[in-house]
């Protein structure tokens with residue numbers, strides 16, 4: 001099948017579902033220096049640039065060509081026939097979640113020996129080689145085979161281009177690559193960063209008119225209480241970043257007092273200002289009509305998040321499950337095994 005065929009399917013689908021702001025092709029001005037200088041504010045400004053890497057048309061095309069589109073669309077259409085709750089694009093992302101975890105990406109706690117396939121043990125970190133660096137690896141973990149002593153390098157790629165072919169890692173790599181794939185299918189997607197060492201995705205549902213939690217590591221769709229109530233994870237901040245801005249989505253994921261860690265990295269008022277500054281920067285060149293739509297959405301989301309405060313609706317069965325990726329000692333050490 002030719003590349004054109006794939007693009008035709010995608011653009012027809014995009015046209016049919018009335019999709020979202022096209023990926024900006026013009027070069028945006030370099031971000032200005034953060035207005036607020038506290039370290040956490042600067043960290044948030046840095047993090048907010050992560051999803052900007054997904055907005056590259058060549059990369060989005062590459063991502064789209066990686067996908068088994070026929071299979072994903074047919075699965076989504078089948079699911080949509082029997083369900084009136086979610087829209088077609090929501091079903092498409094759910095099909096993507098399943099394919100991504102079952103057939104595409106691999107979770108790596110500790111890499112196997114590349115020579116004998118045996119178990120390895122971590123022996124520290126190394127600087128990336130020029131090639132690894134060029135492919136977007138910020139750092140490299142080094143392992144030694146317990147039997148044949150072969151050294152195994154495990155580069156941690158932070159850029160999604162290399163991940164389309166490397167296809168392995170931990171939640172950072174998973175969320176990075178999955179969010180890119182959601183964008184390539186025409187969905188609006190956020191990259192959600194949690195201060196307690198986890199990242200995931202949120203996808204905007206045009207049918208539900210709200211942002212939906214999507215965790216590629218766990219094939220989780222709209223299960224925001226999974227971390228707090230399923231894993232027993234304690235969290236302080238969860239911030240969603242996208243090409244449209246930055247939003248404090250903590251209240252969607254942290255709903256009970258017992259699940260909350262102190263929010264003491266920054267005064268709340270400064271956090272609000274920081275996220276507002278990032279959002280303004282992202283929307284700088286958006287048309288007034290587009291900004292106005294986004295502002296209405298912001299207000300609707302604020303009302304939604306407010307509704308979770310002191311809401312005692314029990315979590316769903318799907319949310320009450322321990323962590324699936326990263327088994328045994330690794331999850332035990334992180335307190336994410338569901339044993340509260």
Ligand SMILES: [Zn+2]
Nearest residue numbers: 113116145148
């Ligand atoms: Zn070996």
